Amino acid sequence: MSSYGDVLAWADARLNNGAQARRLLEDAAGRSITWLLAHADDLAPDDLRPQIEDWVQRIQWGEPEAYVTGVTHFWKLRLRVTPDVLVPRPDTETLVELALGLGGAQPQRVVDLGTGSGAIALSLAMEKPTWQIVGTDASEGALDVARRNALDCALSGVRWYSGDWYQALDQMRFDGIVSNPPYVAADDPALSDDVLKYEPQGAVIAADDGLADLKTIIGQAPDYLNARGWLAVEHGYQQAEPVRALFEAAGFVDVGCKRDLGDHPRVTFGRLR
Ligand SMILES: C[S@@+](CC[C@H](N)C(=O)[O-])C[C@H]1O[C@@H](n2cnc3c(N)ncnc32)[C@H](O)[C@@H]1O
Structure with missing residues (x-):
């Protein structure tokens, strides 16, 4: 179980790109970054972390972010x-x-x-x-x-x-x-x-x-x-x-x-x- 804040911190650390990590979380959660930061301690839905892990891995393999998130x-x-x-x-x-x-x-x-x-x-x-x-x-x-x-x-x-x-x-x-x-x-x-x-x-x-x-x-x-x-x-x-x-x-x-x-x-x- 991860909070929104945990998922964001994980993506930020893996990508070493805070802006990209925030965009991915917004697209995966369907929420604005303002909402996500205000709810950083809330538990994220179970499928959010696996989704972000998959996206981060594909981006690290070179796939353009826009194709990954659509x-x-x-x-x-x-x-x-x-x-x-x-x-x-x-x-x-x-x-x-x-x-x-x-x-x-x-x-x-x-x-x-x-x-x-x-x-x-x-x-x-x-x-x-x-x-x-x-x-x-x-x-x-x-x-x-x-x-x-x-x-x-x-x-x-x-x-x-x-x-x-x-x-x-x-x-x-x-x-x-x-x-x-x-x-x-x-x-x-x-x-x-x-x-x-x-x-x-x-x-x-x-x-x-x-x-x-x-x-x-x-x-x-x-x-x-x-x-x-x-x-x-x-x-x-x-x-x-x-x-x-x-x-x-x-x-x-x-x-x-x-x-x-x-x-x-x-x-x-x-x-x-
Ligand atoms: C460089 S992309 C530009 C796409 C979009 N206008 C943009 O700026 O993001 C070129 C577009 O031209 C289309 N295209 C290539 N050859 C074409 C042709 N012979 N007739 C019409 N469209 C063609 C491609 O399918 C592609 O969507």
Whole structure:
């Protein structure tokens, strides 16, 4: 029999990471850390300690925390994640922030290409209730996760379509396109990173030095945008120059690049005339 305080102290000692230990306890107990600390001496349910022991062991073996607990936080949302989706990264919030600014105050129709967990589409829907948001993905497993997140976040106005990039959209046209596509080259040493090893490779790796999907998305964007429509894409920090050239070749103007939280050039954007 352990108290909540005992379980927290055990996890903290094993992980040597107090913040992570607190997050695990919150997710396993379904209680806020404020409640847990106020009830530190109460006896925890019998299954809590074995659950935390299992999670700590999996994390120590290298499994990403979000896949272990099935939950992550992005923007202001609590999102479910499964191995069918990439774990949304804090850096991608730079793309959300930029898209909100590009869209401005007017109602917009915006598509998130390669939505995964729905992180970008749902963040935009939460911030802009007047926008019509569409999310697409080639993976049915990912779209199931996105649909479930939409229900959990009470953002059921977002529409989801399945298919290979623009093929999912038929004849639709948009005021804005946003995408965080796969952009890691197959021989990138970053792929030995523990987290990337667990993630769906189709969400991470792209042919042509990581540029193949960016080429498709940028090159075909004008066919799916209204006049003055905008496009914003996330890419690797060494891809800013080739991506700018792709925007210019596709006819975009006012092309710019925003830096991520680590001060790397990671999000390129532009507008049609
Ligand atoms: C880097 S992940 C981004 C996921 C999510 N938007 C995010 O930022 O966390 C790329 C997503 O693109 C999807 N994808 C890969 N190839 C695709 C294709 N040909 N057509 C549509 N989606 C594709 C993957 O399934 C994956 O969900």
